[in-house]
Amino acid sequence: MPPRDGAGDNAALTNASDIFSLIATGAAVSRSALLERSGLSRVTVTQRLNALIAADLVEEAARTLPSGGRPTRVLGVNPQVGHVLVANIGESHLHLALMSPEPTVIAQSTLRYDVTEGPAATLDRIADGFRHLLSDADGDIGILLGIGLSLPAPVDYKRGRVVGPSIMRGWDDVDIIGPMVGHFGVPVYVDNDVNLMTLYEYRRHFRLSDDMLFIKVGTGIGAGFIADGKIFRGAHGASGDIGHIQFESEDAPLCRCGKLGCVEARAAGWAIARDLRALGFQADNARDVIALVDQQVPEAIMLLRKAGRVIGEVTADVVSILNPGLVVVGGTLARGGDFLLSGIRELVYQRCLPLATRELNIVLAPPQADIALFGTGQLVVDNVFSPAGASDLLNRIASTAGRPAADRPERAKRRLERAG
Amino acid sequence: MPPRDGAGDNAALTNASDIFSLIATGAAVSRSALLERSGLSRVTVTQRLNALIAADLVEEAARTLPSGGRPTRVLGVNPQVGHVLVANIGESHLHLALMSPEPTVIAQSTLRYDVTEGPAATLDRIADGFRHLLSDADGDIGILLGIGLSLPAPVDYKRGRVVGPSIMRGWDDVDIIGPMVGHFGVPVYVDNDVNLMTLYEYRRHFRLSDDMLFIKVGTGIGAGFIADGKIFRGAHGASGDIGHIQFESEDAPLCRCGKLGCVEARAAGWAIARDLRALGFQADNARDVIALVDQQVPEAIMLLRKAGRVIGEVTADVVSILNPGLVVVGGTLARGGDFLLSGIRELVYQRCLPLATRELNIVLAPPQADIALFGTGQLVVDNVFSPAGASDLLNRIASTAGRPAADRPERAKRRLERAG
DNA sequence: ATGATTTTGTATATTTTTATACATAAGTAA
DNA sequence: TTACTTATGTATAAAAATATACAAAATCAT
Secondary structure, X not given: OOOOOOOOOHHHHHHOHHXXXXXXXXXXXXXXXXXXXXXXXXXXXXXXXXXXXXXXXXXXXXXXXXXXXXXXXXXXXXXXXXXXXEEEEOOOEEEEEEEOOOOOEEEEEEEEOOHHHOHHHHHHHHHHHHHHHHHOOOOOOOEEEEEEEEEOOOEEOOOOEEOOOOOOOOOEOOOOHHHHHHHHOOOEEEEEHHXXXXXXXXXXXXXXXXXXXXXXXXXXXXXXEEEOOEEEOOOOOOOOOHHHOEOOOOOOOEOOOOOEOEHHHHHOHHHHHHHHHHOOOOOOOHHHHHHHHXXXXXXXXXXXXHHHHHHHHHHHHHHHHHOOOEEEEEOHHHHHOHHHHHHHHHHHHHHOOHHHHOOOEEEEOOOOOOHHHHHHHHHHHHHHOOHHHHHHHHHHHHHOOOOOHHHOOHHHHHHHHHHO | OOOOOOOOOHHHHHHOHHHHHHHHOOOOOOHHHHHHHHOOOHHHHHXXXXXXXXXXXXXXXXXXXXXXXXXXXXXXXOOOOEEEEEEEEOOOEEEEEEEXXXXXXXXXXXXXXXXXXXXXXXXXXXXXXXXXXXHOOOOOOOEEEEEEEEEOOOEEOOOOEEOOOOOOOOOEOOOOHHHHHHHHOOOEEEEEHXXXXXXXXXXXXXXXXXXXXXXXXXXXEEEEEEEOOEEEOOOOOOOOOHHHOEOOOOOOOEOOOOOEOEHHHHHOHHHHHHHHXXXXXXXXXXXXXXXXXXXXXXXXHHHHHHHHHHHHXXXXXXXXXXOOOEEEEEOHHHHHOHHHHHHHHHHHHHHOOHHHHOOOEEEEOOOOOOHHHHHHHHHHHHHHOOHHHHHHHHHHHHHOOOOOHHHOOHHHHHHHHHHO
């Protein structure tokens, strides 16, 4: 066992980022797997692994795997290597969390706010809230790995900006990443909340389905896709806008967007609530609709079933276009269970050709609160532990314990530039 | 200038695959770009580049780029490094070509065949046809880099098999790659023809649009997508099946698939031809429809405009779901020009929210024959010149001139395994 | 209890890569 | 014509990686 020295050899540390990334992403969790995946020699793998262990970034688990001879030791990231900060920005609430890299919640807080405060003031409040979470944290939680923000609006992921007018008034084309990087000096990621919910369901529950469709049915209706293992976002981050696809009918209802016959105007929580009010019931939103369904109110059930068939109609089109292997239905209205799901299945299996549906599963998302928050944590961790992110991270760790980058030999500088 | 020696140092050659891939893909075409992109030192880049030049795989172009000091020499793949074989398998024709890596056609042939001959006999005929093309080739065309096959059916790209019953009767779930690899011993790639047309348009005409939708309107109707620079295929290769999305109406026509109201039954070439026959005109397919449009027959123009609006309706849904930055319309009916395009634009701009359309372009594909064939060539070249493909290729080249893999030091063996 | 298998540890010679330095080539601007 | 800039060539010492070998640990089967 090599001597443990927290500072370690910093050049050796930054040089070990490829090994760190393989372990951190779960791509290789044993020495033999590292040998196979890295293409390096056994001695070099051992040397770099020892540097990571010495720096307390990686640890040997108690667990071993049988191999027919000496058992294989499992390797893993030290859970105390660091933490991430995430914020789910709603229309009236800010839900903040300090998370470990699994990601699991270490601490969290919820703040009320008003969207009219504007992005600059809101981002400052989020930064303050993050600092409170950090200062209240007990024990050694390692370094801040990165920050993630979830927004209920289309987000151009590469530019880190909201695109287009949306319910987040005043946020269109505003730089969100810059101010947050300014506050904390770590990588910052921003995405649309439905995309992050989709990422959560994929990574936590449906990992084997590399092409899956997530449909969020709540007060509004939206969709997220995993295509070949990655979030599909479209050219400007506005993919999945299925709520405003229109179907013609004589009684096409007016949508909030100003068009007639949108899926949302027929089947979203607000639309079902509208129809329930027309029948004399008290209902404002998706949650109220589900409360009435839970009370077995026949009219609420009837309207939910009808909504299921409308959602099924648009889902059928999406399935024809995208060819997913799995459809996951989540959001508040999904708590209606089979009242909603049966209509979705009926229309999808009716409308699509067998080629698209013969190996298609349509399921409800497992009930879980705050999945956008967990999805945001997952996004940050995935990026920070990627090969490029790991290189950047280990340079950051090394540079807090070593000489400045300007003094480094050329190779270390070049590695920094490539990671940048 | 290093001495030219065709056999070269084979270990040095396989070690240079990363440099070769960077040059071959166009990611780096100068020494300074190679330095930046490879992360290697200047001496190592030069050593590996010299090995590639000595092996006649890479050449220094006559062209230089001004730099303010000594001009930068442009590097490129030797056009005679090798060739690819491609086949476009139609319903009644086999269109074969021998292509250079640009890809451009060196030689080609067209064979009539019947789909009832079955896949085994057809693949044998294709192999024979490929051998004829090779034996007729003049001059040094280098080694066979790879083979590509295009099919008018959904293809599971990873498995290299047709999925589901289709117009290619008898091909469902048949191994296509195995027999062709058996014949020629090189990598073989199989994909759906619309995907390959999409790849061609993207790489040859719309390279800056990393999220684009290609709509093929001919006798049938289908779509292909480029998502973040890559072909989007779906879970089983059946994405883009927009022809069988149904819209309800009182007079919904019966489709060939057995459903009522499919987009294809309303707007495909065969459907317009059906409607023209009902009006007393002679028309069997998309080509006949366009011939009548070219003759300015009002009824043909009217039906084509109507088809444009139906296609526009489904395109609007696709645009809402996928958020492309560009829509390209191709296929035989696209020769109808603005008679078709104006209806597509009308419905897309009418039905979609501004968020999806404000930066969306909708254009006709430039006229060009055989774009699936060129797309197939592009697919082969992209794969063969990728980092993994280049490693495999250089191992193949080295092994035809060097000692057997079993005799190699451990590192060369490990590189082979990783490339495999 | 013993032998075989597989993993992991450690050492050393060789090879490859990098860092550094000096030099020349080929433009461009003054 | 000269000086400056940038690219490219070449050489050498130092560092890193690899190949190879020997050894010990920890199971498992007999």
